[in-house]
Amino acid sequence: MEDYQKNESDWTVVDAFTNEIYARLAQIALDKENIESRIQDSYLVSVQPLFSQAVGGVKLLVKETDESQAKIILQQYHESEMRAAKEAESQCPYCGAGHVRRLELPGWQWLFIVATLGIGGLIFYKKFECPHCGHRW
Numbered sequence: 436m437e438d439y440q441k442n443e444s445d446w447t448v449v450d451a452f453t454n455e456i457y458a459r460l461a462q463i464a465l466d467k468e469n470i471e472s473r474i475q476d477s478y479l480v481s482v483q484p485l486f487s488q489a490v491g492g493v494k495l496l497v498k499e500t501d502e503s504q505a506k507i508i509l510q511q512y513h514e515s516e517m518r519a520a521k522e523a524e525s526q527c528p529y530c531g532a533g534h535v536r537r538l539e540l541p542g543w544q545w546l547f548i549v550a551t552l553g554i555g556g557l558i559f560y561k562k563f564e565c566p567h568c569g570h571r572w
């Protein structure tokens with residue numbers, strides 16, 4: 436029990452996520468660099484997602500000795516995730532062609548969608564068009 440207590444104090448939170456999947460993905464990034472990590476509060480958050488905010492999300496912990504290195508790895512991980520998200524946006528998911536066109540939504544269409552479907556209706560709005568195959572998403 437004493438050893439357990441001692442070990443507990445050696446762990447520190449380096450990141451927090453809104454759900455366990457994101458936390459697990461970041462954990463994989465740390466695993467690749469041989470940094471041991473743990474996930475905390477995932478049970479509570481998955482049972483009641485509303486608790487996610489209250490407990491500060493699903494936390495990723497590393498040993499205090501790995502803290503600075505883990506933070507660098509996680510920063511690189513988040514940057515590469517953002518790059519990947521941007522690339523996915525600028526590439527046709529149907530044929531894989533690049534140089535897709537961003538569709539501008541005319542004001543009246545925007546008003547129509549919001550008036551009929553509510554603000555949530557905007558998620559159905561197609562934002563890009565592929566000049567190669569015509570696919571819209």
Ligand SMILES: [Zn+2]
Binds near residue numbers: 570
């Ligand atoms: Zn296409």
